[in-house]
Amino acid sequence: MKVLLCDEPGRLRLTERPEPVPAEGEALVRIRRVGICGTDFHIYQGKHPFLQYPRVMGHELSGTIERAPAGSGLVAGQNCYIVPYLSCGHCVACRKGVTNACQNISVLGVHCDGGMAELISVPARNVVPVGDTPLDDAAMIEFLAIGAHGVKRGGIAAEDRVLVVGSGPIGMSAVIFAKARGAHVTVMDLREDRLAFTQDALGADALLRADDEAEAKAGAATAGDFYDCVIDCTGNRAAMQRGFGFVGHGGRYVLVSVVRDDIVFSDPEFHKRETTLFASRNAQPDDFAEVVRQMQAGRVPTRALRTHRGALADGPELFRDWLRPEAGVIKAILEL
Structure with a gap:
């Protein structure tokens, strides 16, 4: 063969x-x-x-x-x-x-x-x-299932304000399945073409350029509340560490990305916000089934x-x- x-x-x-x-x-x-x-x-x-x-x-x-x-x-x-x-x-x-x-x-x-x-x-x-x-x-089911699993890990529900960091294919999958749960989804990245695609083709509600002013812009857009759930799909250590700052008080942070390095964050800020941190690895059978359901429903x-x-x-x-x-x-x- x-x-x-x-x-x-x-x-x-x-x-x-x-x-x-x-x-x-x-x-x-x-x-x-x-x-x-x-x-x-x-x-x-x-x-x-x-x-x-x-x-x-x-x-x-x-x-x-x-x-x-x-x-x-x-x-x-x-x-x-x-x-x-x-x-x-x-x-x-x-x-x-x-x-x-x-x-x-x-x-x-x-x-x-x-x-x-x-x-x-x-x-x-x-x-x-x-x-x-x-x-x-x-x-395409497998890569979509990874995003679906991350969304499930974050416990995303209708009316949640979600920030997806990284607009590669896995980030796009997270956008699709967060939207399928009724969340308001903002996507953050540096690539203007990818950001535009997530809005035009995937229905992202808002876009955020990952520049030096991103925190200030996110705070202004959310009246200082920031996000109920942040999902990192960048595979970049600096971005993963920065993401903690976008999680609102009582919020969740899902690391779909994995890097070989240590991830460092401010413990006082982590505790002050009572942040819940999740790893998200691969996907489970029900995530694959969810992808198929959403495909059949025309949402992918x-x-x-x-x-x-x-x-x-x-x-x-x-x-x-x-x-x-x-x-x-x-x-x-x-x-x-």
């Missing part, structure tokens, strides 16, 4: 590998679409801290079931998406049902080879039929989000092109 392999940073090549043989309890899926995310670009650029090369990337996956184990409920020929988080099922997190925080988690395309290949074999519990959902849309503008596409065989050239800021990529899809 054909596989797009990242041999080392900056080097992708199309090669051949034997077709996978499903182990007991695994389903064989023919991959049809692969969504490209920031993690894939970081792997390609050599910026991912926990990765060994060579690696087959790809964790935003949709395809068609080729073979499924008896009793799994899966049927050959069904279109599906793949949950890329392979949990152990027996650690303390898994026993609590928090499989997204599994102590032994292995993520397709990161810790083990992923779906930039014609076929993949994964545990049947990680394969979810999508019915009439188009394969293009199904390949997948066509607007899906800005670029190309064939798996053209991946080496496409990655170089899509990395350029002027390319304007929001979500790119590789087709097989």
Whole structure:
């Protein structure tokens, strides 16, 4: 089968590998679409801290079931998406049902080879039929689920005043699902084009440029109350630390972003506001289901989000092109 392999940073090549043989309890899926995310670009650029090369990337996956184990409920020929988080099922997190925080988690395309290949074999519990959902849309469910999980972690409700910091794809997902809950959503970033997109295509209620005057402008816009919930999706240490200052008294702060550095904040301010701080890691099954529900309800503008596409065989050239800021990529899809 054909596989797009990242041999080392900056080097992708199309090669051949034997077709996978499903182990007991695994389903064989023919991959049809692969969504490209920031993690894939970081792997390609050599910026991912926990990765060994060579690696087959790809964790935003949709395809068609080729073979499924008896009793799994899966049927050959069904279109599906793949949950890329392979949990152990027996650690303390898994026993609590928090499989997204599994102590032994292995993520397709990161810790083990992923779906930039014609076929993949994964545990049947990680394969979810999508019915009439188009394969293009199904390949976008995973990244949208991350934003949905962050919104859930923040306990966002109708009438909440929410600030989403960072208008990349995950930040956009947080906007979509916060709006779906009836919140008033402000988006903060430095990129004017991304800010405009969140308002024009996603319905953001207000925009805030992340300049030196952002705190003063946020205070003026909220009559000094600031925000019930702040969701950081920047992946930037300085921005994550700055975000504490935008949380209103009694508010919540959700860190969807993760960095290797320590995050430092003012303890007196943290206590004065009785801030609640949440980490948000990956997503859970109900987050994936929420994405599908909102897609079916027409609240996820997948066509607007899906800005670029190309064939798996053209991946080496496409990655170089899509990395350029002027390319304007929001979500790119590789087709097989």
